[in-house]
Amino acid sequence: MLSALHGIGGILLNPENPSESEMILPAKARDDVDWQSTNRILLENEDFRGFIELVSTYYQTGRVRSRY
Known part of the structure; x- marks a missing residue:
């Protein structure tokens, strides 16, 4: 199902x-x-929220940072 819906x-x-x-x-x-x-x-999973924040930081600044 996830493959069909989201690849x-x-x-x-x-x-x-x-x-x-x-x-x-x-x-x-x-x-x-x-x-x-x-x-x-994002509303259901705090780990995913952290991942999206890291991606957002990279996309906006080009800076890679550790989650920790």
């Missing part, structure tokens, strides 16, 4: 030998942002 891919991870892991659904690149979903997740 999210999936990997079947082999924890014993990660190089033998398989991509079962390729991710799909998008040029636009689904702002409705982004705003909903």
Whole structure:
């Protein structure tokens, strides 16, 4: 469902030998942002809010900073 709605891919991870892991659904690149979903997740997930703040800082200033 997430793949169809948002282009999210999936990997079947082999924890014993990660190089033998398989991509079962390729991710799909998008040029636009689904702002409705982004705003909903921001309200529900503090970690995601922190991630978006880091991305915003980079986009506005070009400066990379650590989350911590």
